[in-house]
Amino acid sequence: MSTFHTALMTPLATQISAHWTAPLALRFDAALQAALPQLLADEPDAVAAIAALLDAAAVTPDAVDLPALDRKIRKLQKQLRARACAVQPSLRVVERLDALLASELPEIMDAAWAPPWLHAAEMRWLDKFNVDLGNYPRWQAMLLEAVADVPDARIEDVAAGAAGFLLWLAQHCPRTDLHLTASDYSADYVALGQKAVAAHGAGGLPLAVVQRDATQLAALAGQVDLIVCTQATHHMPPELVTRLLHQGLRAARHGVLIIDVLRSAGAMLAASVGTNLSTPAPPLMIDAMQSVRRGFLPAEFALLAHLAGAHDVRAYAQGPAYAVLRARRD
Ligand SMILES: C[S@@+](CC[C@H](N)C(=O)[O-])C[C@H]1O[C@@H](n2cnc3c(N)ncnc32)[C@H](O)[C@@H]1O
Numbered sequence: 001m002s003t004f005h006t007a008l009m010t011p012l013a014t015q016i017s018a019h020w021t022a023p024l025a026l027r028f029d030a031a032l033q034a035a036l037p038q039l040l041a042d043e044p045d046a047v048a049a050i051a052a053l054l055d056a057a058a059v060t061p062d063a064v065d066l067p068a069l070d071r072k073i074r075k076l077q078k079q080l081r082a083r084a085c086a087v088q089p090s091l092r093v094v095e096r097l098d099a100l101l102a103s104e105l106p107e108i109m110d111a112a113w114a115p116p117w118l119h120a121a122e123m124r125w126l127d128k129f130n131v132d133l134g135n136y137p138r139w140q141a142m143l144l145e146a147v148a149d150v151p152d153a154r155i156e157d158v159a160a161g162a163a164g165f166l167l168w169l170a171q172h173c174p175r176t177d178l179h180l181t182a183s184d185y186s187a188d189y190v191a192l193g194q195k196a197v198a199a200h201g202a203g204g205l206p207l208a209v210v211q212r213d214a215t216q217l218a219a220l221a222g223q224v225d226l227i228v229c230t231q232a233t234h235h236m237p238p239e240l241v242t243r244l245l246h247q248g249l250r251a252a253r254h255g256v257l258i259i260d261v262l263r264s265a266g267a268m269l270a271a272s273v274g275t276n277l278s279t280p281a282p283p284l285m286i287d288a289m290q291s292v293r294r295g296f297l298p299a300e301f302a303l304l305a306h307l308a309g310a311h312d313v314r315a316y317a318q319g320p321a322y323a324v325l326r327a328r329r330d
Pocket of ligand 1: 126127158159160161162164165183184185186189212213214215229230231232235236
């Protein structure tokens with residue numbers, strides 16, 4: 001798979017995404033980003049109502065009308081799309097195509113019936129994919145930039161699966177003063193991560209692997225400097241991502257770094273071709289495409305970050321296939 005990715009899949013995916021549909025997705029994204037400040041300024045009541053629900057959900061989620069929170073967020077998302085198209089009517093076709101591409105059908109790995117061996121196989125494949133495509137060094141650079149001025153920085157990677165990224169970081173990081181925790185709400189993945197850490201033995205940075213729901217981070221307040229989340233927000237509806245951001249921004253003084261797949265037809269095609277040729281196992285082939293369809297555009301992350309109370313927000317595409325959000329409260 002390694003040779004295959006290096007020789008064929010990476011250049012192919014890059015060419016398809018960069019020269020074909022990612023530019024359309026990014027043009028649409030630029031229009032959404034441009035329309036965002038005015039939307040937030042024009043809808044103070046909706047923004048305040050969402051903030052109040054998020055505050056309550058951080059303390060007593062069971063007592064909060066979460067479907068109402070979801071509806072309010074989705075309404076603003078729709079308004080943002082409509083505003084972008086009103087300014088640039090030529091984007092209406094792109095908007096329609098993007099709406100057809102976007103899907104909220106769950107991935108197979110999230111199905112209740114998915115057996116533990118499938119979870120383990122998908123996570124192994126994802127880890128290998130990230131290594132082969134050089135994702136981990138790129139994510140490390142972003143993470144180190146986020147805590148450049150923070151000695152002994154405490155970093156938690158939430159929804160970390162089997163801890164693949166932090167395990168790699170622990171072995172390769174040029175800094176030796178970082179305190180790393182990988183968390184996931186799935187006991188299966190936490191057990192896999194703990195096994196992998198034990199297998200690596202001594203050497204590298206210490207890494208704890210714990211079970212935690214990424215939408216219940218309030219208890220971490222003051223115990224963490226940066227919350228990281230990679231390739232996981234596409235498993236969550238916007239309401240859950242907003243709760244993750246809201247609590248992560250308050251728990252971690254240096255904010256939140258999210259990296260996830262960018263929704264674009266080119267990236268979906270590349271994921272399909274790539275998995276078909278490299279790992280032709282139907283669940284992986286379907287999940288690779290479905291991940292991209294469930295992905296976010298950077299402007300969508302920016303909207304959710306503002307609703308979660310961030311004041312310093314940077315949302316951008318990294319290459320043709322990834323969306324990055326860097327958000328802080330101050
Ligand atoms: C595709 S995996 C990504 C794993 C890892 N971050 C990576 O980049 O390889 C998505 C992970 O999100 C986790 N997840 C989804 N919703 C979550 C939540 N609310 N809290 C914690 N973990 C969650 C799943 O259990 C799964 O391990």
